[in-house]
Amino acid sequence: MNILEKNIQALASGTNEPLALKLNDFLKNQKCTRFSLDENLNIFDLKNQVFMYGDVNQEIDYFKNAILEKTLRYPFVCIYGIGNALLLKSLISFYKHIFIFESQIELFILALSVIDLSEELSNGKIYLVDINEEKINIQLSMLFDQKDMFEYLSLYEMFINCSYYEKYFIEEIKKIDHIINDNINLVIRDLNPDCKISLICYDNFIQNISLMLKSIPFQRIIQERKNRFENCIVVCAGPSLEKQIPLLKKYQKNFVIFCADGAFPLLYKNDIIPDYILNLDLEEYPIEFFKDIDINKLGKTLFILAQSTHPSVVHFFKNINFAIVLNENIIYQKLNLFDFGYLEVGTHVGHMCYTLALALGFKNIIIIGQDLAYNDKGNSHFGDFILGKDADLVLNIPSLKTLAYGGEGEVLTHLAWDDYRKKLEILFANNAQANFYNATEGGARIAFTKELSFKECCFKFSNQKKKILEIPKKLTSNRSDKFLKKVIEIFKKDLNIINQTLEDAKTLYNALEKILMSEKNLPLEFLLNIDKNIEKFNFFLEQSFIYNDRVLRGIFLKRGFAFSEIIIQRIQEEEKYLQLMIKAYKDWLVLLIEKLNIRKNILQKIF
Structure with missing residues (x-):
């Protein structure tokens, strides 16, 4: 060779x-x-x-x-x-x-x-x-x-x-x-360490565990429904959705319909009943989407909620057909709750719709209402959107321009939508076993999708007659209780690790503060020994779940930022460099201790 x-x-x-x-x-x-x-x-x-x-x-x-x-x-x-x-x-x-x-x-x-x-x-x-x-x-x-x-x-x-x-x-x-x-x-x-979203997600998850164990196990939905149909429509709440409603109503019996929660009121108003309604919001405002509905009209619609859905929303749905799915993430995988199942839920409900469609084996996934951009009137959502057709505009998210649907010209979007679009493109590119047809006919272009009008999609894929499937059964109370005991045991171990980490972090912080307060010219050999002790603690952190845990991973980004500010100075003297790095590490330990304490207080709620 x-x-x-x-x-x-x-x-x-x-x-x-x-x-x-x-x-x-x-x-x-x-x-x-x-x-x-x-x-x-x-x-x-x-x-x-x-x-x-x-x-x-x-x-x-x-x-x-x-x-x-x-x-x-x-x-x-x-x-x-x-x-x-x-x-x-x-x-x-x-x-x-x-x-x-x-x-x-x-x-x-x-x-x-x-x-x-x-x-x-x-x-x-x-x-x-x-x-x-x-x-x-x-x-x-x-x-x-x-x-x-x-x-x-x-x-x-x-x-x-x-x-x-x-x-x-x-x-x-x-x-x-x-x-x-x-x-x-x-x-x-x-991984923004100053963002509170990951900790809010974790708090909601801890509060939702008991109800999750009493809901329909998500894995049963997959086992009983996978590969039953080939064609589906994912409905999002963009401003273009209104023009697609007549066709959606006409062909709803030919397609399985996945609906983002915000789009549901418009469908319900037009007598369109989705097969799946999804939610992953951290706040309780999505209850507004469902306050005035007749539950009996929904038949066998399944509500699929993320583990991070606000507990108030979960309680709102507790007496109807719902499942809570765990995110495909290290922190949740270790629970080993495969009877309940895992899904890459992403950061937006549309993403969750697509991964659910993939998990259920759909081959042709048609997308409508996924604008990811403002329309020519400056609206972020369809006209009757309960939170306001300009709901995103008032959030003051930095705006930018991106390539328009169809590949000609540009449309106005914002940073959060643009990030979401990039994540969708990664999802679509990594799942070539399915065809993604973007029939939004407006908004931003999404790579790795085929742009086709909604009318053409309906003609092309309306060859199936949708059969209404039975709702999978929940677990028995006895089995649910056994799962809860197992979860509590796992979290007890987590709590022990957090307590040990907190103790070690505080001890190290006090030692570093004492050394640095002396204001002496510390010899290189002494500084190298301190650096070795820091590396030992780093090694312990990286071997524990804490480092790989997306809830806390952002604090390590903060550590890297602090070190990078020193590295970029290109300091030649080893003593000066090490002394600055040790001080930066001492300051970073304050953040680590703060976040671990928050994590600890959230975790204790389950006990």
Whole structure:
């Protein structure tokens, strides 16, 4: 096996299978016609009739030193251009991760023919990114959310391999820089340590457990209903929904209908009865959507609620057909409540509708009312929306423009919708077993969907006659009580870990404060010993559920921000650097202790 084959095999088995497939396909069907490699490992660009490097070794040394000077103690570095891979090889020992961005498949092939990078490609130390990859946003969101990356995203800067790239690929560099910043900001917003949403979700979950165990087990719904139908419609509450109501009413007997809770009053008003109504809101206002309905008219509609749904909403539905589903998340998976089942509920109710449709095996998922943008009148929802047709406008979320449905022109959206759209695109791209037909006919374009009018969708997929299914049974009281006892035992263990962590964090904080208050010039050896003790506590944190728990993960982002502010100063003196890092860690422990105490107080409610 030659070097190129070995590297491509490492890509396929390790960090980037799509790129490996693309390289193999190129090698089978094409030849390098734009770039060639000479005996000095210089690359000649036939299109521009220029060598990539002046003097190969001299230029690589220059850019290596320039990058190292600007990235002292950085855990990762991003470089545009793979070149001949010699710069990459010379930098490997200085970083935990190196990300290489490139637009030219021929350059990937030439570079991977020169140097054996198979070990680094297999273990993720080196990640090669094809900036023309259709699913690049998915790749980047996964990379930036990994354990040793998300804390240090504020250190991101794009460096270049050599001056050739800056001269001939400046537009590509600007393009990928914009995409990277978009994905970094999305990760940071998701993990915002100052946001209280994750703790509210957790509080609601703790309060909902007892009623969840008395509701219809979600897993039974999946077992009894999976693959019964192929075609469904997901109804969201965007301003375009009103124009689709006549067709939806006409064809409702031909499709299974999933309805976001906010869209329900408009459907009910028009005698359209959904098969599933979903809710995941943290607040109790969704009760307004259902106050004046005749429950008997709903027949065998199932209400599917998230574990984070506000307890008042759960109690409102407790005497009708409802199920509470657990989020596919480490904190909930460890409960091992597979009789109740898990679902990726996302952050918006539409997302939850799509994942439920996928879990039930639907092949053709038609989307209406998913505008994710204001209409030309400035409305965020349909006219009769109970909370107001301009409900999002009054939230004062920063607005921006994005590509419109149909791919022509732009529409006005806001940051939360734009983040949601990106998450939907990841969901749709990762579930190619289903066809997603965006029949909204308005709003923002959503990638990885097929845009088709609602009328065409109805004609194309109305060949099934929907059969009303029986409602799955709840658990017996005896079995429900057994599950509750098991949950309480698991949470007792969690509480013990939290108490132990709190005790250790307070002890460490007091020790660090005492040391730092002395205001002495502490010797390097002493500072290194303190740093080792901090690392021991960090290791304990990372081995416990606390680090991977999305409820608390944002506080580790805060830790990384504090460290990054020091790293970016490029302090040469080790004593000064360590002293600043120790102070930053001491200050961060205050936040950790505060959040752990909140988590502890919430958890105690179940007892």
